[in-house]
Amino acid sequence: MSWQVNAMTPLSPDAIEALFTRSDDQYLFARWGRPIVPVVFGVTEETVTVLKGAIEALCVLTGHKMAETDPELGANLMVFFVQDWAELTETPNLDRLIPDLGPLVTRLQQAGANQYRIFRFDEEGAIKACFSFVRVDDHLASVPADTLALNQMTQAILLWSDRAFGDTSPLAVADGVAILRPDIADVMRAAYDPVLPAMARDASHALRLAARVGRVQ
Template sequence: MNEDIERIRRLFGGGDAGGFKFARWGGPIAPTVIGLDEGGARLFGEAIRLVAGIAGREVEDIDPEMGANFLVYVMQDWAHAARAPNLPNFLPDLPALIERLTAANANRYRVFAFDDQGAIRAAITLLRYDEQMRAAPVDYIALTEAALGMLVYDEAGVAEDRPVVMARFDEDEPRAMLSPWHAQLLRAAYDPRIPAGSKDPSLALRLAARIAVAAEDGDGDDA
């Protein structure tokens, strides 16, 4: 269990100067995917529904306040972000952000909005489909972005401990799946007894305890 505690702390920034920060969705999840054809948008939508289902959350067609609150924008170049539907309204500093992302040669950017309790209220993910992304399986990208939108992870922590793996079943082609441990973490994070938002590092102990119980019960082995 101690290993789980340290792993959770790293995933939520406990080892960095910024300190531990945990947040999950507090209200309805209403996704929309912009910039892909119908097949690509459906794949991303299915990935979001999959991880939401693992968390025990339902996905809604419409959020009463925002219409959509889990937004994924896919583009070929960061300059296209300035013309993306509604994006300038969500990100008032968009021109400066585009400059920073272009200078850094970044291919993804994610930002969250929170409610008064510190829970996730909205998530916006920007993806620049560069050569690196084109080299990865589309289902891997979709499931990764879906998983990273369900909790507020520390960037360095999640870069070292990625939630999505490629797995082969029988003679089928490898496909993306949420790792069993990360599936258990996601379920633990959405336990109603866990606060929706917290900066208390001791929360890692409570999450690890729930993961340990799930492992003993054999829960989540086929997530």
């Protein structure tokens, strides 16, 4: 799979607002409020390295930080790869981390989903943890590991709308290699501007993002 984009075209304020407007038409933005500590389950050590490399690259892009451990959770970005959703119910102690794990697995099976993310937030509304679940179906099995890693980490670095990338990918292709779309990269850099709040529910926040994206151009 490949995507081509016009790298010179910044996103409009309306397009940025849509990235954080959920299916219930409510605007909700959140970024990480603490250093990211990733851990990956269900893949080879080589793929783990690729995934951690992707989140490290995004932290460099946004100016955010990684750490060796989270004082509250140990690891706060947990990525689980499975062949079948039922494997989640067999994972030791996962039901302690994910309330109603059984019903969630049933919903994922019924929907035929191949990925799902759960975010947790601190008192200020910033992201403090993300649980990312990936079922490696025939489609995902055909995606190169570096492409899959960048896509997954991009969707974990911010609380995007649940419909943000339903029709278009956050990735593009340059010289046959998957890269982060430049317009999405600009939004991510702007999102981590320390002047902006870590969480916002007012759509006017998108105008502030757009103003900072303009400075990046």
